[in-house]
Amino acid sequence: MTASALLNSYGSALLVLTDKEQQVLSHVLTRLDTRFAELTQRLNDKPEADILLGLLTDTWQNEKAVLDHHADAMMEMQQTLNQYLDANAIRNDSLSEWLCISKLWLLAQGYQNIDFSLANEYAENISLTVNAITNEAQTVDRSTLMHCYYIGQDARPRVPWYKSIQKTLFGKS
DSSP: OOHHHHHHHTTGGGSOOOHHHHHHHHHHHHHHHHHHHHHHHHTTTSOHHHHHHHHHHHHHHHHHHHHHHHHHHHHHHHHHHHHHSOGGGOOOHHHHHHHHHHHHHHHHHHHTTOOHHHHHHHHHHHHHHHHHHHTSTTSSOHHHHHHHHHHHHHHSOOOOHHHHHHHHHHSOO
């Protein structure tokens, strides 16, 4: 299975994206598919869902490090664009990719049932980072990002209620 197919099963098709964001998503998924294929071959004893979450986490952290390193320059560039040009017509590709990866990462966290408060904290930090770089208030808000988490949670396979009780009481399913 590819990263794209796995993310699709998590509900990625339900993410609300603009046409530009859809193009960025396509580019990001191509990169993720290549790395995911390499990782699943090397880590064939691990569940694909765990490999994908690890890949997304690593990719998110690497892209965030690049943004942090260039944040001041990006903020200055954005201020200049806002001052002299229609800044909405020009997107920061690094920021767009990181935001797309962030949405996929939160989607995977929801699917994997990662702690809500941790995902909420990440969504808040992502929102603050994007809004600081773009120098605009609430360009991306936490609740929009958390929607990605909820989509992932909704895509999780449902365990019948009696199986949950059986497992809790008797330790077996």
